[in-house]
Amino acid sequence: MKLRKSKHTITAKLQDSDSWYILNTLSGEADLLESEMAVQFQNNTLEDPTPFIEKGYFMDEETENSLFKNAYLEFSDNQEKAEIQVFYVPDYSCNFKCTYCYQEEYVQDSRPQNQKDIIDAFFTYLDQKFLGKSFYLTLFGGEPLLPSDSHRKTIEYFLDKADERNLSLAIVTNGFSLESYLPRLKKSKLREIQLTIDGPKDMHDIRRPLKSGGETFDKVSNAVSLCLENDIPVNLRVVLDKQNIDSLPQLADHAIRKGWTASSLFKTQLGRNYELHSCQKEHEFLFSRISMYEHIYKMLQEHPEVLEFHRPAFSLSRFLYEQGELPDTLFDSCPGAKTEWAFDYTGRIYSCTATVGKDGEELGEFYPEIKLNDQVIEQWQDRDICSIEECKDCSVQLACGGGCAAVAKNRTGSVLSPDCRPVKELMSLGFSSYFDK
């Protein structure tokens, strides 16, 4: 059998270092190499290739195909059994006027004062279509925790219906009115509250002011503390672009001083501000994916304390560093219409949070009657690295998974197109941060 470099072997030089990394996403092996050895590997002039063969960096085609097939079956099996996240949008309006909000342009149907019938239809749909499946709910918006009485009644009704079914619930909120909702929320099975803070007070208040013009930082920061004091897990998101990225160390400092980072219930995610559907007003602030992580990489050299607040994934690097092994192969990184669905108060069904509320992206309706666009749903469900033409021969396919279908569709008009991730470059940064330094 003819051995050749495996299609799934990835090598690149570490950032600011002479060392290289080598890994194979199919065999699950990873190593650091001296530059001389890396060059010999690249040029196929290794004196003794045995260790490289043993680790699967060289593989014959037959073995590779068989490992690939088995991994694909296992992935499909796990995806089938995975817990599904079901979003419900009770309103697209919001009391904040964030400078980068992608939902701002959405034309909104006027929200019915009373959503009981719609919420009932939503739960009936779940009872039927999600029977026997493992899933949890997530309230999403706009802002799902608006302060008005009518809104509060809608949310309470929704929570009652979730509680009747013993369903667990996450909430994505701006956090401004969370304190007043907390007594009711605590009676439900809360699994996480996601809040967003975009930097220290001065920066956050510029980017995420109230529609009426007021500041919001103190209330949101207080909401984070309140959740943690009440044993509610917090997922704190920071949306980054060139305007606020350099203030990340100050936000990390705030989180450390508040004691948030010491809590096992506290986790963070960094979101990249990017053009999802329309031209951003402040286009010059936007980072490409790799330039944002290059910036963060440099920041970590000067401010390693930021790592206490957030450890960037840098593709597979953080997982390897923390778990001592590579993650499972990723045949599909987009959960849309598979392990994620989104429903809204107009009775429409969408693939996920990136498409929910966007005209033309509906996959069906659950109210007033159930109608599904099976053909489009199938396209979403068939999307993975084996069905996207460009991904089929890509060496980083099992680390990338084809990216986001919504972003791909915005770019090309088709969900069956790639949204490429700079996997090799991210790992050069990650291996350097976590293994070399």
Ligand code: SF4
């Ligand atoms: S389309 Fe994008 S945002 Fe939606 S589920 Fe897929 S990856 Fe996530």
Ligand code: SF4
């Ligand atoms: S989306 Fe791009 S980088 Fe990702 S697997 Fe497909 S071709 Fe490769």
